[in-house]
Amino acid sequence: MIKDALRPAYWFALDTIDRLTGRHDALTPPRRLIFVGDGSFTTVGREFFKYFIDLCGLEPHAHVLDVGCGIGRMAVPLTSYLASGTYEGFDIVPKGIHWCNKKITRRYPNFRFQIADIYNKVYNPSGSQQATEYVFPYPNESFDFTFLTSVFTHMLPLDIEHYISEIVRVLKPNGKALITHFLITQESRDLIDRGLSTFHFRDSQQGYWSRSEEDPEQAVGYDERFLVDLYKRHGMSIIQPIHYGSWCGRKQYLSFQDILITQKSSG
Numbered sequence: 001m002i003k004d005a006l007r008p009a010y011w012f013a014l015d016t017i018d019r020l021t022g023r024h025d026a027l028t029p030p031r032r033l034i035f036v037g038d039g040s041f042t043t044v045g046r047e048f049f050k051y052f053i054d055l056c057g058l059e060p061h062a063h064v065l066d067v068g069c070g071i072g073r074m075a076v077p078l079t080s081y082l083a084s085g086t087y088e089g090f091d092i093v094p095k096g097i098h099w100c101n102k103k104i105t106r107r108y109p110n111f112r113f114q115i116a117d118i119y120n121k122v123y124n125p126s127g128s129q130q131a132t133e134y135v136f137p138y139p140n141e142s143f144d145f146t147f148l149t150s151v152f153t154h155m156l157p158l159d160i161e162h163y164i165s166e167i168v169r170v171l172k173p174n175g176k177a178l179i180t181h182f183l184i185t186q187e188s189r190d191l192i193d194r195g196l197s198t199f200h201f202r203d204s205q206q207g208y209w210s211r212s213e214e215d216p217e218q219a220v221g222y223d224e225r226f227l228v229d230l231y232k233r234h235g236m237s238i239i240q241p242i243h244y245g246s247w248c249g250r251k252q253y254l255s256f257q258d259i260l261i262t263q264k265s266s267g
Contacts, residue, residue: 090136116129
């Protein structure tokens with residue numbers, strides 16, 4: 001464990017090594033600025049880029065929305081693909097948005113980023129709005145495709161339901177969404193009980209499970225049936241199969257988190 005006082009020197013040393021060894025480029029943020037997400041910035045971005053195309057049929061002319069865009073991990077691999085399309089991203093952490101505007105938008109004007117001033121105890125404690133009040137700053141039926149990677153895994157039911165309603169509003173008819181979750185099923189529950197899971201969700205609430213009673217948004221799991229019904233109530237169908245993740249100790253999986261692909265109804 002690195003002491004807080006030593007963190008700046010530690011990250012500076014790693015960033016210096018990256019520059020000297022050629023592992024840093026203009027569209028990779030320095031490690032000291034990466035505030036969320038495990039694994040390699042580049043590797044994880046490329047992983048999900050493949051899912052966007054292979055699982056969701058994303059095309060180069062699509063209009064894309066990245067909800068919780070962070071510091072551009074998913075945006076960077078899309079810059080070489082959305083040649084005639086557009087990308088919009090928003091996040092609650094200002095430093096991520098500032099970096100993306102400076103490094104990505106200057107090179108790719110069809111990629112735009114903005115701050116969502118939403119309260120979060122960890123990432124934006126001075127935020128002026130609650131998640132249940134936030135209106136996505138885009139017109140109705142603006143996007144062909146949207147995605148949320150490791151966003152709903154940190155949100156409670158009322159916040160998720162509001163976000164789903166906004167996703168439906170800004171998606172075009174038949175538009176798709178890729179959303180990651182921690183899905184609580186009989187299989188994942190059994191693996192958790194056997195101590196094989198990365199996360200031990202202890203507290204069962206109405207439709208969701210939390211890792212920490214004191215800080216429930218640290219990691220949130222949802223009963224799969226609860227989520228399927230919630231999406232359905234808002235006019236979103238689940239495209240089968242559900243792509244289960246390794247987080248709970250599965251032997252067969254696609255990614256770390258579970259992946260739902262949903263589609264808005266045509267009318």
